[in-house]
Structures are given as structure tokens and as C-alpha cells.
Amino acid sequence: MTEPLGFSTRAIHAGPEADPAYNAVTPPIYATSTYKQDGVGGTRGGYEYSRSGNPTRTVLEETLASLEGGRHGLAFASGLAAEDAVLRAFTGPDGHAVVPHDAYGGTYRLFARVYDGWGLRCSPVDLTDLAAVEAAIVPEQTTVVWVETPTNPMLNVVDIAAVAGLAHAAGALLVVDNTFASPYLQQPLAQGADIVVHSTTKYIGGHSDVVGGALVVNDDTLAERLRFHQNAMGAVAGPFDAWLTLRGLRTLSVRMERHCDNAERVAEFLVEHPAVSEVIYPGLTSHPGYDLAARQMRRFGGMISFRVAGGEQQALDVCAKTKVIILGESLGGVESLIEHPARMTHASVAGTPLEVPSDLVRLSVGIEDADDLIADLAQALG
Known part of the structure; x- marks a missing residue:
């Protein structure tokens, strides 16, 4: 060839x-x-x-x-x-x-x-x-x-x-x-x-x-x-x-397509939810890096961060209430994961210039059925 x-x-x-x-x-x-x-x-x-x-x-x-x-x-x-x-x-x-x-x-x-x-x-x-x-x-x-x-x-x-x-x-x-x-x-x-x-x-x-x-x-x-x-x-x-x-x-390409499909749907849901004050996802046209991401990347990825209107306690509550989405560190697996960066993956930068907002939740969107992920987030957000 x-x-x-x-x-x-x-x-x-x-x-x-x-x-x-x-x-x-x-x-x-x-x-x-x-x-x-x-x-x-x-x-x-x-x-x-x-x-x-x-x-x-x-x-x-x-x-x-x-x-x-x-x-x-x-x-x-x-x-x-x-x-x-x-x-x-x-x-x-x-x-x-x-x-x-x-x-x-x-x-x-x-x-x-x-x-x-x-x-x-x-x-x-x-x-x-x-x-x-x-x-x-x-x-x-x-x-x-x-x-x-x-x-x-x-x-x-x-x-x-x-x-x-x-x-x-x-x-x-x-x-x-x-x-x-x-x-x-x-x-x-x-x-x-x-x-x-x-x-x-x-x-x-x-x-x-x-x-x-x-x-x-x-x-x-x-x-x-x-x-x-x-x-x-x-x-x-x-x-x-x-x-x-x-x-x-060996299955990276097919998995990434599904991660991206699901993340786009979850991001659209979160944007419309009244308990969410901000959705951070490069695939949203509201993201300041949207145009650059569209040029630089094939698609926009499976990671979403969002901030909740109720502050840190609500962020912790959302992380505790999901049933399909697993509370855990790491990302990129076939299963969806949710975490509170300020207390979990980014606890080591507390009190430094890299400290992350306490009302921030990070989602690694997996390859499950998107409808199930959205329903799980809906009940967790209340």
C-alpha cells in the first residue's frame, strides 16, 4: 500500500x-x-x-x-x-x-x-x-x-x-x-x-x-x-x-467518538439547568477557546467542568448523589466519573496560584447511554 x-x-x-x-x-x-x-x-x-x-x-x-x-x-x-x-x-x-x-x-x-x-x-x-x-x-x-x-x-x-x-x-x-x-x-x-x-x-x-x-x-x-x-x-x-x-x-478512536458524542449532549443539558451557573466545555460556542479548539482538535473531547449556583456545598452534594456516574479520581475510562477538584485531584494546589474554584465539579463523560447520564445528573442537581 x-x-x-x-x-x-x-x-x-x-x-x-x-x-x-x-x-x-x-x-x-x-x-x-x-x-x-x-x-x-x-x-x-x-x-x-x-x-x-x-x-x-x-x-x-x-x-x-x-x-x-x-x-x-x-x-x-x-x-x-x-x-x-x-x-x-x-x-x-x-x-x-x-x-x-x-x-x-x-x-x-x-x-x-x-x-x-x-x-x-x-x-x-x-x-x-x-x-x-x-x-x-x-x-x-x-x-x-x-x-x-x-x-x-x-x-x-x-x-x-x-x-x-x-x-x-x-x-x-x-x-x-x-x-x-x-x-x-x-x-x-x-x-x-x-x-x-x-x-x-x-x-x-x-x-x-x-x-x-x-x-x-x-x-x-x-x-x-x-x-x-x-x-x-x-x-x-x-x-x-x-x-x-x-x-x-487499539480501540481509542471508536471510544473517543462516543466520549465526544456523550459529552456534547451532557454539556447541552447542563447549560439549560438552573442549578448550574457555568458550563466549561470547548465544544460550546460560548467557550472562549471554541474557535481555536475547532481548528486544533478533531473534536472537543469527553471532559466537562461546571460550576453550581449553590457554592461548594452543592458541588459536594452533586458529587455524592450521582448513581450511574461514579465518584472517583482519574478520567478517560469507559465509565463516567465525577469529582470535586478542589478537594480531590487538585487538593495539592490549595492556597497556591493554581487553586481551583470550590464550586467546581469535573466530569469525565464515559461511553454509557447518554440518556442515563443526563437523568443521573438531573436527579443529583435536584
């Missing part, structure tokens, strides 16, 4: 077509820590120890790279382990990074409470304000500009290409956390990003049964440096975790 393969086809067929030993169509789980060598220094297939490389992990890494339009993929034990490898490889003592002012709480904790002890300074900035981004970048000191889009949990949409231009003009790398959009909805490398980060726990795995992370890059030199840190630090995806993640990845 001369025509490039489509996304769904690559999700299923990227990497080896079949197991070379028995022609199994599903990649096997190579549950081994080490490999018999043909001689001293003579590895078979390049594998010698599974921290450095494992055939199951290789298939996942090759598939992730293909779906993100990159040359190199690296799989980690968690999304934060992947982020840690980036910071370890490309920041240093007395360095500086620009981060979103509404970043995921775990990411901000890594920057502000782990790497600050190493001397790294970070500046939280509204990345939708390009003038503010440019002002926050410190020439010859800023090494990384970190983007989430859409952001967690405020669902702001950031212009990847524009921020890439600002970062590159100052000699900094642009890192894009693409977890909320997934490779199906958004391709940051094609828009100027240097490194794409994923918590593969979320949409890529898709079934709330595995924790993992990933990096995807195009540049060979960046990949070599990241792979060194992946091996040296050792927070790699195990073979069973890699296999589960790969299994989820």
Missing part, C-alpha cells in the same frame, strides 16, 4: 504484525526480566534486560509514536514518571520553566515541591495570554515551556503553534501534555511541540485498569537523551501494563 494508513488502522497494525515464534495476532506478554545472550555482548533482537527494553513495551512504544505522528515513543510506569524524565533530562539547578496557571495538581507539585529543591524555578502563567507567556520566558534560563490543552480542570485551550514559536525563539523546548485530547483528537508534534506527554492511564488505556505514562518525540537527539533517563531512572512500564495499555489503544 502506498497511501498512508488511517489512525484506526495504525492503532491496530503498528509494530510487528504477528509474534515471530507462533504467529499470534495479539502481541504476547514477555514476562521476563532478562534474556539469554548468544555470546558475551551478543544480544538477540537488542534485548538484554527488561528495564532497558522489552518486546511488549516496544510494540506499545512504536504504536504510540505512530499515532502521535512521531518517530520515537517511550513508555513509563506513570504519567508523572514520564514528566519526571523530561524535567530530569532538560532542566537543571537554577533553571526556569513556564507552566500553566491551571495545570494538573500533580504536575504543579512535581515542579513546585519536588524540583524546587533542586533549584528549578517555575512561573505559572495563563497560557492563553500570549503576551504573558512571552513576558514569563527568561532568555537563556527558561529551558521548558509546559502546555496542557485542554487544561485540567478549567479546560482552557492553548494555541500550541503560537506558544511553540515563543518557546523556540528563546531556545526553550515546548512540552505538551496531550492526555485530555488523546492522539486521536490532537497532534501537538505537527503543531510545533518538541515533546508530547501522556498519562496513558487515561484515554489511551481507557478501561481504568492500568497506570502508565508515555513520551513521544520526533528529534533523534531528544529521544536518545530521554531514553537514557528512562533506563537510568528505571520507572518503565512493565510488560503486562504495556499489554493492557496497547489493548486499550
